[in-house]
Amino acid sequence: MNNLLILIQCKDKVGLVTDITRILALHKLNIIAMREFVDETENKFFTRIACSGIITDKLVLKQELIAVLPIEAKVNLVTKKEKNIAVLVTKEFHCLADLLVRAHFKTLGAVVKCVIGNHSTLQEFAEKMGVPFFYVAHENKSKADFEREMVQLLINYELDYIVLAKFMRILSPEFIQQYPNKIINIHHSFLPAFVGASPYRQAFERGVKIIGATAHFVTNNLDEGPIINQQTIHVNHTLNAKQMAIGGREIEKAVLSKALEQVLEDRVFISGNKTIVFE
Amino acid sequence: MNNLLILIQCKDKVGLVTDITRILALHKLNIIAMREFVDETENKFFTRIACSGIITDKLVLKQELIAVLPIEAKVNLVTKKEKNIAVLVTKEFHCLADLLVRAHFKTLGAVVKCVIGNHSTLQEFAEKMGVPFFYVAHENKSKADFEREMVQLLINYELDYIVLAKFMRILSPEFIQQYPNKIINIHHSFLPAFVGASPYRQAFERGVKIIGATAHFVTNNLDEGPIINQQTIHVNHTLNAKQMAIGGREIEKAVLSKALEQVLEDRVFISGNKTIVFE
Amino acid sequence: MNNLLILIQCKDKVGLVTDITRILALHKLNIIAMREFVDETENKFFTRIACSGIITDKLVLKQELIAVLPIEAKVNLVTKKEKNIAVLVTKEFHCLADLLVRAHFKTLGAVVKCVIGNHSTLQEFAEKMGVPFFYVAHENKSKADFEREMVQLLINYELDYIVLAKFMRILSPEFIQQYPNKIINIHHSFLPAFVGASPYRQAFERGVKIIGATAHFVTNNLDEGPIINQQTIHVNHTLNAKQMAIGGREIEKAVLSKALEQVLEDRVFISGNKTIVFE
Amino acid sequence: MNNLLILIQCKDKVGLVTDITRILALHKLNIIAMREFVDETENKFFTRIACSGIITDKLVLKQELIAVLPIEAKVNLVTKKEKNIAVLVTKEFHCLADLLVRAHFKTLGAVVKCVIGNHSTLQEFAEKMGVPFFYVAHENKSKADFEREMVQLLINYELDYIVLAKFMRILSPEFIQQYPNKIINIHHSFLPAFVGASPYRQAFERGVKIIGATAHFVTNNLDEGPIINQQTIHVNHTLNAKQMAIGGREIEKAVLSKALEQVLEDRVFISGNKTIVFE
CATH class of the missing domain: 3.30.70.260 (ACT domain)
Structure with missing residues (x-):
């Protein structure tokens, strides 16, 4: 059976x-x-x-x-077979740690084959969790070279998905097209509000009463791919942009892990620029 | 077609x-x-x-x-045909008004055939909204007589459901058995916590950080019938029992109207003491 | 005392x-x-x-x-004295009805002195609730004339606030400047996303997984005034733009009434383009 | 300064x-x-x-x-000085891992001096995170002996708080009295509903539409101490007790870490059996 x-x-x-x-x-x-x-x-x-x-x-x-x-x-x-993912990170720990802890305790629904960081900040933690970490600096090289280095690492694994867990570099269309419908990003705002850089700074300056996070598939247009999952939490006047960013971590990791769960359980269909998610 | x-x-x-x-x-x-x-x-x-x-x-x-x-x-x-409901009330306006406003603007999905109150407080409002209101006092009579009076009014309508919209009397098993799976109550707590009288008083005394509301079918056991819908909201130490009750109104009416929508659209199955709700 | x-x-x-x-x-x-x-x-x-x-x-x-x-x-x-408000509406009933029901049962914290509609749709309901309704059509006249007619009605009352309860006309800077920090609008999206017309249509087309509502003070820049209160609810792929609009009603009226409560209790300070809200 | x-x-x-x-x-x-x-x-x-x-x-x-x-x-x-905590666990990883990851990245606001487990399941993870783990089995000994062993470990640290992170043993009044207002527990239900064992089993059997978690100070009466923080999430008929427990992990760790943040920032006062929490 x-x-x-x-x-x-x-x-x-x-x-x-x-x-x-x-x-x-x-x-x-x-x-x-x-x-x-x-x-x-x-x-x-x-x-x-x-x-x-x-x-x-x-x-x-x-x-x-x-x-x-x-x-x-x-x-x-x-x-059913376990899926394979790679995770791209920069310096922030919370999303990566959440994924690696779940993977460590076999509740992620996927094996994290490797972590690539454009900073080495999270190397120690990834290795503690038994996951290979590759430090690929983006500095002093062209974007094409930077991405080529990453691709040469990624091709070593049969990857089902690549997860951008607060990876703060913008990927080129050339990179993205190699992984159609396979790259999942967590953006730290309730899209389509506050696209691009520093969404918490933008949120603070606008004086919003909610902040949020959005997990989406990555397409050529920055922050405009099909949305998988979104959530918001209440904020108030007492929080500055940095405090919003700290509070936002909780929802970023919750939204990313929920979206990933839905994707890994094959509950998500992509249709044009939207998703159908059977919960 | x-x-x-x-x-x-x-x-x-x-x-x-x-x-x-x-x-x-x-x-x-x-x-x-x-x-x-x-x-x-x-x-x-x-x-x-x-x-x-x-x-x-x-x-x-x-x-x-x-x-x-x-x-x-x-x-x-x-x-598809429009369903008929009756609403039983005591003194509090918020749930009744919410239902009657929706009915008035044809968004309830049901016709409110009549309102019965064991106080006359809400008579004026119901009649403004064009709905017959019957004042059936519970005082100076047995529960059996009180309920018989209500039944004699209710049998004049082909009712699909009877909604207890903050009706503060406990109905007898004899009454309830005449309307199996047809009576819907809104209880002002997150059941099974704070059954019975004065749930906000109980919540205040326990020092909870959430209050809630529960819409459920009524069975012989007080507050123990199949739950249709529940929600909670956050409260804090600054609210006393009366202020909790005021804040709780918002969620009581939201939960009741949501549950009623689900029931009226035939999305709710009863199975033992539980419900299956297809959203 | x-x-x-x-x-x-x-x-x-x-x-x-x-x-x-x-x-x-x-x-x-x-x-x-x-x-x-x-x-x-x-x-x-x-x-x-x-x-x-x-x-x-x-x-x-x-x-x-x-x-x-x-x-x-x-x-x-x-x-403490009861404040006076006027409400401007178009055709949608839910926000107006919510305010008038609260006012009717003395829980709004303000007297609704009059309702002005650029359609007559809500006249009957307002009058049932005992509130004067003035039908001021916007058609076949200049915006200046349309607004002058409204101002001539509004000056008859000592108004503390003017509430735009799904009023679907854009007010001119000339009108707004007469009521600095006194006009409160409910916008049917989580601002700054989906400014302007048809936010639910925009939300549907973007494929977002949340919809929301924002209550804000009105300044010269459309949908860009100081935000008082915002909330979001989850939606999914099964809802089209019209169904989102129907579901959105619940949150629109909840956000507007909450914001109004905060304003009427003098809990809201305006500072630049932001608010401080002491809850 | x-x-x-x-x-x-x-x-x-x-x-x-x-x-x-x-x-x-x-x-x-x-x-x-x-x-x-x-x-x-x-x-x-x-x-x-x-x-x-x-x-x-x-x-x-x-x-x-x-x-x-x-x-x-x-x-x-x-x-301001960093506070010291000890964590007691059984087998479930999610709350402990959340605390240890935060501590590892210096965002917990406390140092985790040690972890004590009545099973050794989590030893490997704690030690990876650089925190001493003591395995104190509860089997084949009296509760008094079991607790005495733990106390002999705990007295080695100047502890501000002891956190029960899904510690599935009931502590005796004798143990609790040694740490007045210092023991914080996460209970996996929205108290006062579903006290005691197997709250998710109880929730499943009752057919509730929400599940929740409660962080509270521990007093002599099981699950009846002052509540610090509570949250609920929606569930539906498709989840069995085990699936509720899996979904509930997310809210358990969120509530515990939020409560701990509030306590560690000295925002929580205990008054009788209630808390005042200045947010």
């Missing part, structure tokens, strides 16, 4: 659920949990089906599903 | 989703949104399917569904 | 609290609650002192306080 | 703020931030005053303050 996750994303048409579930029944797969969503604006269909049963031939099942689905359907059959 | 809501609650078995969706396909019903849940502890299956299509014979459809379901399945085919 | 609220806003200097409290002691005023804040960036001092005692001569007390404070100090001695 | 924190707790009387601030002025201490609270029910006064200045003689200042205060006033003059 295996567990199988079936992820389908295609144009919508009448009868999709029936067609899909009929095929599963023929394969004697039992549906444990099923979520579906129709985006009526875009006429798109999404489903995530967890089933159990004896899966003799995944390829046959996939072909049978594709046969009843509209053309250009994306069908993904996932049998 | 009609919209049909199919609500099914039964013992779980392999292939239920497939069997159900196959029947819908045969009737050329298109699934717009489908939610299902398997309670593994109780081995129960629940589904809420919104579909569209030309429904020629609801009875035939229902019988075909029952034929493929385990015995004692509850199948409910709902074609 | 009276209650007196002392509000002071001035440049900071050493010993202010001591100097102020010494004067209060000389007048035999007992401090019930005191809040103070020093904005170190701006070198400003703010205090709100609630005291009780027999106040024989407010003017003398004020002069004595001014004598020990830095020049240009703002000193405000408030003896 | 030093920073001094003045903490006063006494019976209330007219003029306390004036008397206190006058003394501070005589000592040329500048008030940076001041919070005060009068508990009218208990007729008690509390204040926390942060000041700066040259403090020549703390003892004289303290005596002068006591001289103007009602008898039995508690006056505490705190000059």
Whole structure:
């Protein structure tokens, strides 16, 4: 008996659920949990089906599903295996530490294969946690060279996702295009407010009464990729920008780890510049 | 073209989703949104399917569904119609006013057929909003007589639900049994804490840092029926019991109106002493 | 025995609290609650002192306080009286109804002297609640004329605040300057995100996972005045722009009524483009 | 120039703020931030005053303050020094790891002098973080002996607080009385609901729609000490008791670290079975 996750994303048409579930029944797969969503604006269909049963031939099942689905359907059959991630950091510890502690105690749902830092600040901690840390300075070299160094490290691992855990360099489109839908960033504001540098400084100057954090996939446009998860907390006049940043750490790490959990459990579909998240 | 809501609650078995969706396909019903849940502890299956299509014979459809379901399945085919409710109150205005304002502007999802108060405090407001108000004093009579008076008013309406909107009398099992799974109460604490009288007084004396509200179905056991919705808000040492009660109004009315929305949209299943709420 | 609220806003200097409290002691005023804040960036001092005692001569007390404070100090001695507000609306009922219900049951902390609508949609409700409603259409006239009509109505009341309760017209600087720090708006987004028109449409298109509301004082720059209160709630992919707008109503009215409560209790100081809110 | 924190707790009387601030002025201490609270029910006064200045003689200042205060006033003059804590654990890692990571990166506001576990599960992690771990098994010995072993370890450190970070043994009154107002526990429910063992099991069985966590001082009565901080999060029917426990970890560690921050910054006063928390 295996567990199988079936992820389908295609144009919508009448009868999709029936067609899909009929095929599963023929394969004697039992549906444990099923979520579906129709985006009526875009006429798109999404489903995530967890089933159990004896899966003799995944390829046959996939072909049978594709046969009843509209053309250009994306069908993904996932049998549970631990995913691999790399984490990029600068100096701030809180997001990285949160991920490494979870990984250490086997509750992250992924193995952290390596950490790359453009400062060496977090090297000691990563190594204490038993994770290889590579210090790749960004100084005195071109962005292209900086990124090439990172890529040469990253290609050593079969990575499912790259997590920017308060990595304070802007990645080039060339880098990003090598990892489509695979780079997840935590931005320290409730996007689309306060894009770019120093969001807490901007928040302080605007006099907002909430601060927040946003986890999103990284695309070519800075801070404009598909949002996975966001949260806000209340602040007041007594906090300056630095104190907001300290308070914001708590929500940054909470939002990042929640988003990562959702992604690693294959609950997140990307559709244009949005996400569908089956909770 | 009609919209049909199919609500099914039964013992779980392999292939239920497939069997159900196959029947819908045969009737050329298109699934717009489908939610299902398997309670593994109780081995129960629940589904809420919104579909569209030309429904020629609801009875035939229902019988075909029952034929493929385990015995004692509850199948409910709902074609949208506005539901009817009655509201029982005492003196506090906030929950009643919230419901009547929504009803007045046609956003409640139900018609408030009447309000019954054991005080006349809210009569003027209810009548301003165009809703009949009946003053049924509880004083100088037995509980049985008090409740009989109310029942004689309530039987004049085809009621789907009776809402206790800060109704401060305890109803007898005899009354409650006449309306199984139909009475919804708002309790002014985060149950199971602070059952019974004066929850804000109890909260103040315990020195809690949160207060809350709970909307639940009413069963024979006071404040122990299936919970539909709960929320809490932060409080601090500066609030006394009366100030907590004032602050608590906001959350009481929010929780009640949210729970009522969920119930009126047929998103809530009762299972033993719990609810399944498809959001 | 009276209650007196002392509000002071001035440049900071050493010993202010001591100097102020010494004067209060000389007048035999007992401090019930005191809040103070020093904005170190701006070198400003703010205090709100609630005291009780027999106040024989407010003017003398004020002069004595001014004598020990830095020049240009703002000193405000408030003896409790109910404040007066006017409410400007368009078509949406939820914020107005929330305010009028509170006013009706004497829990708003202000009298609503009149409602002005640029549509007549809410006239019936306002009048049911016993509040004069003036329909001032904006069509077929210049903005100057439209606003002049409103001003001619508003000058009939000694207004403390004008509340824009989903009033969907942009007011001119000329209008706003007549009511400095007196106009409070509810904007249906978490500012500074989604300024201007159709914030829910913008939120939907961006694919955010939270929506929000912001109550702020109105200045010449649209949606850029000092923020009083903000909140967000979670949304997901299943909601379209219209459904976000419906869900957003709950938070809009909650944020507006909370902000108004804070303002009406004289808990809010304006400092530049920010607020200090003593909760 | 030093920073001094003045903490006063006494019976209330007219003029306390004036008397206190006058003394501070005589000592040329500048008030940076001041919070005060009068508990009218208990007729008690509390204040926390942060000041700066040259403090020549703390003892004289303290005596002068006591001289103007009602008898039995508690006056505490705190000059900033890092506090020392010990942490007691069983098997769960999340609260301990959160504290040790903060301590490692110098953001906890305290030094963790040692960790004691009644299981050895967390020894490796504590030692990686450079903190001594003592394994004190509770098995095959009396509670008195078990606690005596712990006390013999704890007495080696000048501890300000002992933190029970998911320590699953009930401490005896004898142990607790040795550390009055010094033991802080995180309980995995929103107290007073679900006291005692297996709160998530209780929550699951009751069918609540929220779960929570409570940080409190430990007194003789299990789970009944003064509450410092509480929070709740939403849950739904899809979670079983075990999944609630996993989700609850996030809020447990957040509540514990927030409460500890408040305690370590001397923002928390204990009054009877309640706390005053100046945020």
